Amino acid sequence: MANDVRIEQLWIPDSLDGQDAADFIAAVEVGRKVRMQTWGSDDLAYAPGEKLLEMADPYERQVILVAKVGGEIVGTVDIALPLSDNLDLAEFALDILPEFQGQGVGRQLLEAAEHFARDEGRHTILIDTNHPSASLGDSEAGQLVPGTGLGFVPLNSRDVEFARHSGYTLQHIEQFSACRLPLDSVLVEALETEAEEANAGRYRLHHWTDRCPEQWLEAVAVLENSAGEDGVPGVDDTGMVFDGRILREAEDAAIAQGRRTVVTAVEHIASGELVGLTTISVLALRPDVVFQDDTMVLRDHRGNKLGLLIKVSNMERLSEQFPDARVLYTWNAPENRYLLTVNQQLGFTTAGVTGIWQKELPDFGPSVS
Template structure:
């Protein structure tokens, strides 16, 4: 008789301390799931990264695991903000492909929901990941495909998709669809030169470019906080100021993560009008992530975003020459940034679905 158990995993203090073997097994479960989805482990946490996440002072992170005959074959990561959005919990589910079909995902999700409700969290958000080849095959294999459309934005997921059907049947509503893209590195010099020429023709010398790594210079900190408040911070994350910017920088650096920033100053006003950032993980620098690109409304449409992105990639090339790929997510309706990324050579790798379930009828 098969013994199936769902239990909370004790997070070790170090990766060679008590409980580390089970923790690292759960990390490897997540890695194998991402290899199955994307064909590589570029998006998988290392043990060091997940351990740092578990000790984040601004977020309580709990891990549940599914054991089959004592072996960990699935996990649910539960992230609960401690500052803003304290009614919310983010749940990440991973079940090994060889263990699917036993109801482990459902049992893990139900256990996670029970846990977060016990902590007075009233909203659960889960994420599903779908590779472009998988979705293409599902859409082309049937003549009458039932699509799920998000509550906000554009895009859709086929109900026939296993992950989408799982979330839908569990009572989750599709909130948003994000496009996931990747670009091989190093960035070709000939492509960069052609794009920079196009950007220069669009806005001339109206802007000065400034760059930094990890910590924003004091002279620009207020401008960056303002831009983050106006267009970078997700809704519900509270107000941004210089103090919060410094806290975010310190937290990022405490995990070993490096942040490369390129900002644009209007020569007319002397203020920053936009910035873009790239994150480099603390324990592997071969994979990097395009983060926020924020711009004041009056300066859009002049290829300034393109210029900042290209300058930041050049900074990345000098600082981290071993990076082989850069990844980015964009809301499906953000056609402006998606178009810029396509011009730069980013290829669609798939989409991510953001799903939401409320335990309060009015929410």
């Protein structure tokens, strides 16, 4: 049992070059080791420079608490406090070095994070647990299903046991998938032909990188708002209403953090309206690992294989602009059968699931009984 645990707020340095950056670099390394343990790769881990860029996100206040044993950082909890919507929410990412798991370090860090969040006026807490595909196949282990949507997490997981014991309720599941890049050219040709036959020349593609052309700015805002109406289980997305100004601010923030954004949109030729959009993000310091962001098609235009059309095209453009990209990761709700089918056609394979857990903190008194 790690009795001499000291919890403190991590100092965020201005750069990685000074003496005061040592703890920050050590804290980021904890996250890398945990992701290596979970996924067998550090693809999903931050490099210290990338994490430093993320700390300047204008839409979230980011705070990191660390647990030290004998002066060494053995655990971290990242606390994200949204600043523009969901102002009652705090999201935690908890990482404990493998050799210090099961010793009470996580419990102490989580309690400290809950106290911090409540002092900031946040009462709804989200945490996640990550489960690689190999851990999902043992039907004997038992399954815990979420409050909304499909999917499950394994009951025998240490992380699941910890979340439940800490008073969190499983809200929903996100399926986590990976696709090797670049796509095979024969596959691309076959999928593009299939999609074009389905939409019969009624649609036209548009592409841009980083900044939306002025002519499509308000149309993209309409698309983003329509995606919010479709809803994500367990999260209230009604607070953020997009317009051209907000989209420009988001673009500026991404560019300031060194992120690149590859976008393909689709126009319905007869009406001149944008009816679909897909986006891939490329991190500043990690061009080999890229992330699929939103893919959306307006309800009235579904059934024309537009999702397939824009995703194939965008992945092709990504490989042209960023030839170092070797793997594309994406998260989807398991009930989004259409996009999961499209992803399967593109060659995505399921890497695992992420469970999203929620807890409501009281206004006063101890956060954990």
